[in-house]
Amino acid sequence: MPRTRLRGTVMSQSSIDFPKRKTGRTQIKSLQPKERTCEVIKVLPTPLSPQSKLLPLSPRKRLGDDNLCNIQNTTQCSPPKQSKKENCMQNTPSPKGRRLLFAVNEVAAGNLSPAKSGQNENLPSPLRRGQETPSSSKQPFRPSGSSVCTKLFKQDSTCYQQAKQAFSTAVPDRMLAREGETAAIRQFLKEHISGTKPGSLYISGAPGTGKTACFRRILQDSKNELAGCRTIFINCMSLRSSQGVFHVIADGLAEDGKEALAGKDITRKLEKQLTAEGPMVLLVLDEMDQLDSKGQDVLYTVFEWPWLSHSRMVLVGIANALDFTDRILPRLQARPKCKPQLLNFPPYTKDQIATILQERLKQVSGEQVLDNAAIQFCARKVSAVSGDARKALDVCRRAVEIVESDVRSQTLLKPLSECKSPTKASPVSLVPKRVSLPHISRVISDVYGDRMTSSNSGGADDSFPLQQKLLVCTLLMMTRQSKVKEVTLGKLHEAYSKVCRKQQVPAVGQSECLSLSSLLESRGILGLKKSKEARLTKICLKIEERDVEHSLKDKALVGNILHGGLA
Incomplete structure (x- = not known):
């Protein structure tokens, strides 16, 4: 009987309900089923004593308004900080920038109804309360209104690339300051090629005076007139020996499907071929002085070919020395027939070099890349030593490369509207930095030496x-x-x-x-x-x-x- 009472006492004690503190989990369980269908779990703040409100919770426990962690001004979240889950919950991006939008935010924005979200209309949403998301404090505050997007970009250097291409030493479309020499060469070719009359021409001049460029320009422009002529252009600098020129000529004369002449008596075979019936042959020997040999047999043979009986060859020799034929080939003086016509290209003057540089700059669209003072300085320095137009072009091209390198190393911060590619209305961009006189002087000092001095005036x-x-x-x-x-x-x-x-x-x-x-x-x-x-x-x-x-x-x-x- 006492045991039974003990058991009854135990049973009566276990049925007593002790007071328990309500937690967030119990409150969620006590919500209605309709409210628990929302994807966002809401935690209602529990009443705290005034003393506990003064002390905020630790950072990982900050969840509501009562922990003194809210910031009134909501700021945007940095795009890289967004998680995949948060990005998936966005419906429409904000027109003022990218923002994190949760399900409760959509309710506040009107995208979701309170009934669907399971949220009470009387309770303020996080957006209404000014609550920020955990990762939104990284982005600086941007005021409401039209936002200006800026971008760090490199300046456009298209004008410098065009300038470097214009200052190349390739054959130009028009030879300036060489109108007289060009007319003389055209007249010679018309008289001997079109008139089927053999002959020889010797063109002399210092390096960079336009001898080869002028002749190549004439050959390109006279393709129709020279269509029935076989043209052989040889740069003698590429030959291993002076005797090798005969083999190159034989290859040029070889017809399609036939083998070129070869053997020990190649010169005699070439003579027979040049005196046989056929079209006129134009032989151009650039850097002709490289054919210098013992007894000058190669040069004498080549200069005698146009004057053979029934010859169909027209010879054009190009070299630097003015008296090349008189000094190297004295035997030609004894035979006036074999003596070639002479044409000399004088060195360019400073005015001619300046004109050439300005003409090349016209190929660059937009503003002028080189200052006029820099052009005049370069022309005066180069003409004082050699009158070499190629050297002047090289100086300007190097100066443009220096300025281009300086501009590319600089970056600017501009609005995106100004960084866009040029439109058809304004296809040309301004020159960021011009090539001035100090740049030309620097190139002359570094590459050619600052020792280039001009002649005495007078x-x-x-x-x-x-x-x-x-x-x-x-x-x-x-x-x-x-x-x-x-x-x-x-x-x-x-x-x-x-x-x-x-x-x-x-x-x-x-x-x-x-x-x-x-x-x-x-x-x-x-x-x-x-x-x-x-x-x-x-x-x-x-x-x-x-x-x-x-x-x-x-x-x-x-x-x-x-x-x-x-x-």
């Missing part, structure tokens, strides 16, 4: 630059002192540098010294015998000592240099 002196005068006077002193007619380029440059230091004039480098010598060779003042190594090139004086002062037209300077000597 009258006829302008046609003979100062550096050429110094070089000729140095060679004259060396021939007097050592009593030799030929000196190497290396020794000449050493003596020339000493003379320049005495006269307090900056000297040019060895490569520029060779260019000066080639220019003087084209004028008939110096003679050159080229070698594989530039410093071993032999240079000799072609005029008498008494004619030096008259040719240079500067008795005071020449007398001062010769009086000072080399010591």
